[in-house]
Structures are given as C-alpha cells and as structure tokens.
Amino acid sequence: MTAHTAPGEIERESMRIISAQLEEMGVALPPECREVVLRAIHTTADFDYAQNLVFTPGAAEAGIQALKQGVPIVTDTNMALSGINQAACRRLGVERYCYMADPRVAQQAAETGSTRAAAAVDRWAAEHPEAVFAVGNAPTALLRMAERMEAGELRPALVIAVPVGFVNVVESKEEILRLCREKNVPIIAAMGRKGGSTVAAAICNALLYQASPRPI
C-alpha cells in the first residue's frame, strides 16, 4: 500500500495515474475538455469517458463563466445534488436545486401521467430557466427540456446530459445534443448508454473547481 493519505495528495496522484494511462492510450485531450474528462474517469475508473464525452465548442468555458457569476445548478436527482461540492458552491455563491422531492412535482406527475423527472423540468423552467442543468439519470428530463427549450421557456447556461441506461437514453442524448447545437446552447454529453449521478456531479465539480480553485 502506498503512503498517500491526505485527500489532496491522493487526488493529485490519482490524476497523475489517469493522465499517464490516457497518454499510453494515445488520447490527447484539448485543455478545455481536460478537467471534465479527468474527473469523469476519476469518479468511475472507466476510461470510456475519454471517448464518449462530447462538448460543443466553448461549452466547458461557458459553464465555468456561468458558475463564476453565481448561476445556480439544477440536477435531476438528489444523489447528483449531494455529490456536488458544497464548499466550492459556497465560495462562488452558487445555489444547488433538485425538485424530485417537491410535492408540486409529484402532484403534477400524477395529474398528467408524466414521470416526476419530466414534471420537475417544469419547475426548473418556472424557477431557474437559465441555470446549469445536470441530468444524470432521467432521459425523460432531457426530452421535457427539449420541449421547453423549443417553446422558448428554458435557456440553459449549460446542459450536462449524462443519464445512464438502456431504454431511451441513447436517443434522448442525441436529441438534446441536436437541439442544443441548433439553438446554440452549450452542452456536455456522455454519448451512448453510460453516465449517471456520480458522473453528473463530477462534471459539475470539474467546472466549479476551475471557476474557483480549491484551497488544497
């Protein structure tokens, strides 16, 4: 067992190992994408994220600038929310929201027969239409987002589209990527089946740490 025990030191050593393995694999990451990709791999130990993450040009920088201005982050699960670094959010004055447990969301879902994840997007549109939206779980959230963006009711500062799964997930990510490109909305997406709440949180953290370097 190696002697790294301080969390900051462990993280630096982890990033060094990841970088070395990427280099061995012949992967050269553009500086803008580097921190996001490294942190997605760091949180999964899955090097597929070096290949499956896509960025519209300037997407990471748009996210960093938004967070520097205190734009809030909205997530589709409480799990993703709880993985987003609180200290970094406090330093930047960034609020974090998830509406999955909001009673109005449950009520709307029951009344309309939609998923709660989709109903939650209507709360996003009502309360934080220009937030950074991080979706790690629900393809129905991405599809409702696409509808709301088409209707001009949502104008995200950045879309993080990384739901995981086997049904409708691939298609929902392709649809939101197409729409974001059409509407010139910055997006970072994990194409294919992979993703998840930890990946959504890791991407938020990569942007937060670049917006406000950590005291480690």
Add this chain to the structure above:
Amino acid sequence: MTAHTAPGEIERESMRIISAQLEEMGVALPPECREVVLRAIHTTADFDYAQNLVFTPGAAEAGIQALKQGVPIVTDTNMALSGINQAACRRLGVERYCYMADPRVAQQAAETGSTRAAAAVDRWAAEHPEAVFAVGNAPTALLRMAERMEAGELRPALVIAVPVGFVNVVESKEEILRLCREKNVPIIAAMGRKGGSTVAAAICNALLYQASPRPI
C-alpha cells in the same frame, strides 16, 4: 424512440436488454448473484461488473436475511445514502445512516489526523457494529473497518466493498476481502479500481428489493 414510459416497464425492459447481452457474452450468473450484478450494470451501463464483482458464498442471501430482520445500512457517503430506496427501507423497517457530516467525526478526524471516512467507521463501531456496511468511496473506511474487525469491535451482517479509484483502492478491497474470508463475514466486493456511490446504492437496492419485493 421506443414507447416505454412507465418506470416499472422501463426497468423491466432494461433488465431484459442486460440479460440478453450477458447471454451473448457467455456470462452465466448464479441465481444468488444475479440481481446484484444486474443492478450494478443497470446503474453504470458497464458490463465489467459481470466480471469484477465477487461474493463470498451466501453473501447476498446473508444481506437479504439481515434486511428482512431490519438490520440498518450504514454508508460512507451521503451520496450512496441518498441512492438507497427509501420506500423499500420503510417497508422493511431498515434505517439508513451516514456519519460523514457528524460533527464528532470531523472533530475526531482533526484530532487524530485520520480521514473523516476512517473516523466515521469508529461511529459505526460505537452505534451499529452489526449493520450492513456499504463503502462506495473511501478505501480508508475499508482499512479502518479491517482494524475494528480485527479488534472484535465490528461484526458486519454484510460488507459491501465497492470504493472507486486509483490510489489504495485495489489494495484496500483485497485486504477487506481477505479478512472477511478469514473471519467468515459475508462480503460483496468490486475488485479492481471500479465502483462508486451509485454502485454501492445499487447493490443495497438489489438486496432490499429481494428482501421486500416492490409493488410495481
């Protein structure tokens, strides 16, 4: 886009797709391990979990029986905690705990120079020494657990050892697996670097759903 929208239906279709792909890969899962492996893949879309999960004989069944008796679940992160299905816990009378935000843990970590994850294990030993312990993040939690088990202060109903990472992670999982085998403590572990809070929660849920089938 296919027409699956009800959450229960999406999940059944997902499990069917995963099962079919495992069959194509020539992977035959023993019935006891099947639900845990399927749900780890379901939460990551990563078929490596068909290979990297190991179980001591009877480990999944030991977890199911413990949960049926209302044994609590303790996790090393609030993220894992929030991924564990609350409705299933309520049906079984299973309480969930995470001590990472406990002020006593922060104080002990500061006084002793240990990680908070390791200090939290001392709270587990004091308050729930016979719980189901799910570790998705911190190798130092596994190593402290090993010390406390050696000292006879912890006797887990089940250890779920699935931290993710690049430093000390592989070694900590090998150490806790060795010790659990020696002490005849049931363990489910993700060998190698992979794992994470979502995987820890998924394994807990696989056991919870078998202990108390869901009304879907």
